[in-house]
Amino acid sequence: MIKKILLSGINEHSKRLLSGDIEGLLGYYKTAFPVFVHGEARLINGRDELRAALNAASTRSRAAGVTRIEGSLINARKVSAGRYRCLVEWHYYAPENASPEISAVMFFCSYDGSRIKVEMVEYKKIAFAPLRAPSEPATASPKQNSKAPSGYLH
Numbered sequence: 001m002i003k004k005i006l007l008s009g010i011n012e013h014s015k016r017l018l019s020g021d022i023e024g025l026l027g028y029y030k031t032a033f034p035v036f037v038h039g040e041a042r043l044i045n046g047r048d049e050l051r052a053a054l055n056a057a058s059t060r061s062r063a064a065g066v067t068r069i070e071g072s073l074i075n076a077r078k079v080s081a082g083r084y085r086c087l088v089e090w091h092y093y094a095p096e097n098a099s100p101e102i103s104a105v106m107f108f109c110s111y112d113g114s115r116i117k118v119e120m121v122e123y124k125k126i127a128f129a130p131l132r133a134p135s136e137p138a139t140a141s142p143k144q145n146s147k148a149p150s151g152y153l154h
Contacts (some may be wrong), residue, residue, distance in 0.1 A: 002076065002078070002084065002111060003073065003076055004062045005072055005111065005116060006075055006076055006084075006086055006116065009028065010063065010071035010072075010073060010088060011071065012024075013025060013028060013092070014069040014070060014071050014090070015029075017054065017057060017058050017061065017069060017134040018061060018066065018067075018068070018069050018115045020055075020058050020059075020062075020068045022051055022055050022058060023030050023051075024118060025054050025116065026047060026050060026142075027050065027056075027085060027118065028115070028116060028117065028118055029050055029074045029118045030042075030117055030119050031046060031047060031050075031117065032044060032045045032114070033118060033119050033120050033121070034039075034121075034124075035053075035118050035121045035122075036121070036123065037126070038121075038123075046113075049147070052138065054113040060093060060128055061081050061128075062070070063094055064094060064101070064128060065094035065095065066092045066093060066096075066101075067093060067094060067095060068092075069091070069092055070090070070091045070093070071088050071090050071091075071101075072088065072089045072091065073086060073088055074087040074088065074089055074104070075087040078109075081109075082110050082111055082112060083108070083109070083111075083119075084108075084109055084110070084111065085106060085107075085108055086106070086109060087104065087106050087107075087124070088103070088104070088106075088107060089102055089103070089104050089105075089106050090102065090103045090104075090105065090127070091126055092128075094136065099149060101127035101128065102125060102127055103123065103125055103126055103127040103128075104124040104125040105122070105123055105124065106121070106122040106123075106124060107120075107121055108120035108121075
């Protein structure tokens with residue numbers, strides 16, 4: 001059952017992000033949660049920061065010519081009562097690219113019986129150049145809070 005719920009949420013997230021329906025995405029996230037990128041943690045602290053991060057991700061996808069986003073649930077594990085760790089690959093399709101750009105993201109989320117809520121995000125692979133750091137491996141250990149740019153959700 002949880003896999004069906006996760007797949008539905010992934011599908012909805014893809015459509016809303018590409019269409020720019022940021023308000024429709026806000027309910028999928030806790031108000032404050034950490035995001036790990038290139039081994040550094042950044043706290044998304046409140047709806048305004050979350051809105052800005054999601055809007056930047058949506059804008060970046062469209063600016064890259066993306067016309068379709070597909071999410072694939074690679075793995076989902078129950079870690080405790082109502083809490084799950086889910087690895088999702090996001091495939092970004094643009095007509096000018098022979099193959100999609102791919103991000104791999106680990107979502108730590110909860111499910112209360114009605115809706116999935118993201119509680120933490122960890123990027124394993126990042127599709128778009130503004131967030132890539134080729135000098136750092138994607139599996140680096142998390143560091144203290146960073147000044148990493150917002151806009152790296154998805």
